[in-house]
Amino acid sequence: MPTLKVGELRDLDDHALLLLAARCAMRVEPWLPPGAKADWKRGLDAVCRAGVGAKPRALARALSDRGAMACNRLARTDEPLGECMNYATETLCSALEATLLAERKPRRKAVIDATMYAKSIGAVLAHAGRVTAPRGADAVDFACDAMWDAIRADVAALAGAAHDTTPVALRALAPLWPRGKPRWVP
Numbered sequence: 001m002p003t004l005k006v007g008e009l010r011d012l013d014d015h016a017l018l019l020l021a022a023r024c025a026m027r028v029e030p031w032l033p034p035g036a037k038a039d040w041k042r043g044l045d046a047v048c049r050a051g052v053g054a055k056p057r058a059l060a061r062a063l064s065d066r067g068a069m070a071c072n073r074l075a076r077t078d079e080p081l082g083e084c085m086n087y088a089t090e091t092l093c094s095a096l097e098a099t100l101l102a103e104r105k106p107r108r109k110a111v112i113d114a115t116m117y118a119k120s121i122g123a124v125l126a127h128a129g130r131v132t133a134p135r136g137a138d139a140v141d142f143a144c145d146a147m148w149d150a151i152r153a154d155v156a157a158l159a160g161a162a163h164d165t166t167p168v169a170l171r172a173l174a175p176l177w178p179r180g181k182p183r184w185v186p
Helices: 014-027 037-048 056-073 079-099 104-127 139-158 167-172
Strands: none
Touching: 014 037, 014 079, 014 104, 014 139, 014 167, 037 056, 037 079, 037 167, 056 079, 079 104, 104 139
16 A cells, blocks of 8 residues: 655655644544544644644543543444544544654654554455445555545645644645545545
8 A cells, every 4th residue: 555655745844744644633533532522622733833832742642542442442342433533543643742853754754653543544444344445446445545645635735835823724725535535434
């Protein structure tokens, strides 16, 4: 599956890297675990503002705990949904981690981790039979490619763009799903 390469991020400055991770988090919001909305909102705001005035570690811990609890709670009744909830929170946790890293190389790695967590949701759903791919296509590849295409569209939209520091402005920058929201996304 075509993962995001380091070279694809060269046109993004350090703040745009964070905004890329925030866009990935926005894309996986449909899989938020119950009770995570307030911390999620604070976390997105912190990432958009590059962590200024926030407590990223505390937010990441609270979100990670929510994701893990949801995953454990759903393990017997709807394991794929629980895994998706966990990956959704880990996407934003990686973005929050990136705000704490001053050097570009580790920050870029944390952002790439966020993209990988986001992409994993499509893979989990496809493996669970919840993604219908076109005839002759592999469902996992189809779902992952949809996510990678959306992430790459984010890279293009963020390259050289003015960086507003609000989640609302970041959502308005471009559609989260440039080819239309896939049917497997709630």
